[in-house]
Amino acid sequence: MDYKMIEEKNRLIFKDMEDFDPKHIFECGQAFRWDLEEDGSYTVIAQGRVLNVKKEDKDLIFFNTTLEEFKRVWFDYFDLGRDYTAIKRELAKDPILKEAIEFGQGLRILNQEPFETIISFIISANNQIPRIKKSIDLIARSYGEKIDEVYYSFPGPEVLSKADPKELREVCRVGFRDVRIVEASKMILNKEVDLDRIYDLNREDSRKLLMELPGVGPKVADCILLFAYKKANAFPVDVWVKRVMEHFYLKKDTKAKEIGEYGDKKFGELAGFAQQYLFYYARELGLGK
DNA sequence: GTCCAGGCTTTCC
């Protein structure tokens, strides 16, 4: 991919950037480690780094980074090697997706760190986005390492496997997910579930492997595959996707499993992208209210 | 083996 980029001290400016809107990217529920700033920019934490990104007209400004770091960390994080124009062209052949894409045209699927993504989506079960964000932030503050005056990195399995469930519940407010977090961390640390294997497994097998972890069911497994492992054919069915699929494609009270199979079949290798546009669309429409 | 109801912490709207 070719990008027109200007390098300045402590920041990079990308000119005429297509298919990139921080609001769409961060507010589609795939990531929880970001803050909306007063000037409309977003501050994001990943890989032990803090980045601020702001959209100004058609340009994007990345603060607090260098070209070297951007190439090494953020290019892949923001999935900049992928052609979203082509993906959208293909998906827009479906009239409903065409509409959904108009709402979330600047959406991209991030490549996030596997362990953090696993714990984040274990926390997401029967939970709300503001609370999920809060718990993850509290975990970083309690167990992670200081990056700067404001932000902390997310801890690894070696730390969370030794955490006290009571402390996770009472300090980090994770509720009944406390034991699941600790047990899953143990299984990952001792390679009972070897995360490195997932890159080489297909969606079906990697899903089964992830579901051996406590707190990981079909929906959470698909989120992990999509948001951390580039498995673009994963199609997580949550309440919003259920609503939007039932509203436009299927009848009410369709089982989540059936909706998943329908999505797999209809959208194939692009199912994950379709799911994100639909999720964002459903929330923008306020479906189900 | 599959399917389903009920329970689960806590907070946000």
Place this chain on the structure above:
DNA sequence: GGAAAGCCTGGA
């Protein structure tokens, strides 16, 4: 007071 990016358990 109901619902929340669901999962786990026990019973049919």
